[in-house]
Amino acid sequence: MSVADYMTKKLVVVHPETTVSVAVDLMRTNDIHRLPVMDGNQLVGLVTQGIISRALPSTATSLSVYETNYLLTKATVANIMTTNVQTINATDQLEDAIYQMRQHKIGVLPVMHAHQIVGIITNNDILAAFLNITGYGEATVISRVVIQHDHPGVIFKIGQVLAEHDLSIETLMVVRRQNQRIIELHITGDQVEKVQSVLTTAGFELE
Structure with missing residues (x-):
């Protein structure tokens, strides 16, 4: 049971200069919650719904509406993405992915092969794999x-x-x-x- 057997191969990615509003629209359109950030062929970061939510101003702020609009339309993914991205190899075992997610308390791992991203595996993919295996x-x-x-x-x-x-x-x-x-x-x-x-x-x- 390798990671490659159960990863999502269809990748939706953004670039560092992509605005947060475009990233949000891509997540909504594709019904996903995470986007790898690519600079050319190199994985340079990851942006998730959680990261975007934490970057938004508090609703307790009187200027929050204006600040939120500014963030979404002007700020880029590079401003908020995490650059400390945990990855896993396509040839690794599914249980390696589960262990790594648990160790780092994360729900997604970009999948690499020959130093290139070839897929992404999430906790939902792992749950689907369990149902398939059983x-x-x-x-x-x-x-x-x-x-x-x-x-x-x-x-x-x-x-x-x-x-x-x-x-x-x-x-x-x-x-x-x-x-x-x-x-x-x-x-x-x-x-x-x-x-x-x-x-x-x-x-x-x-x-």
């Missing part, structure tokens, strides 16, 4: 196999037992719970009873 929305039922003492070959054994009875798994996930391992099998609804029966007979504990 097969969410497909007509499947989850059977949970409890492994009290994990050891090599457990998943292979489960697959072997099911294959011997011509049963298949749509998706599989491993959940860590203290000293246990819970293996979630996503299987088609018409095979549930047979899968559970076969696994129980083979000595596996079902939850």
Whole structure:
């Protein structure tokens, strides 16, 4: 599961001299919340809805309307963008992106390849990836196999037992719970009873 598999490849970018009002319009038109800032082919910054909101004057200021209009129409992205941009390589694993976002408390990472930006991955992309990986929305039922003492070959054994009875798994996930391992099998609804029966007979504990 590489970052390249789940990143957004369609990039909407701005330049340092782009006005804040144009940046806001681009976000609204494309239904996005972040824009990479490019100087030629080089990534030089990032501007987000949050950055723009923090740059706007307080509504408690009597001149705020005029100040806001000035900021939006005269100020450029270069005036407010962050230049300390965290990035990730397209070949990195999805979990690397998740870890980096958590470490830096951010929701977006421009994706790089050969020192060039090739995409962007956001927390929404990662949530969509999770739904894809788990097969969410497909007509499947989850059977949970409890492994009290994990050891090599457990998943292979489960697959072997099911294959011997011509049963298949749509998706599989491993959940860590203290000293246990819970293996979630996503299987088609018409095979549930047979899968559970076969696994129980083979000595596996079902939850």
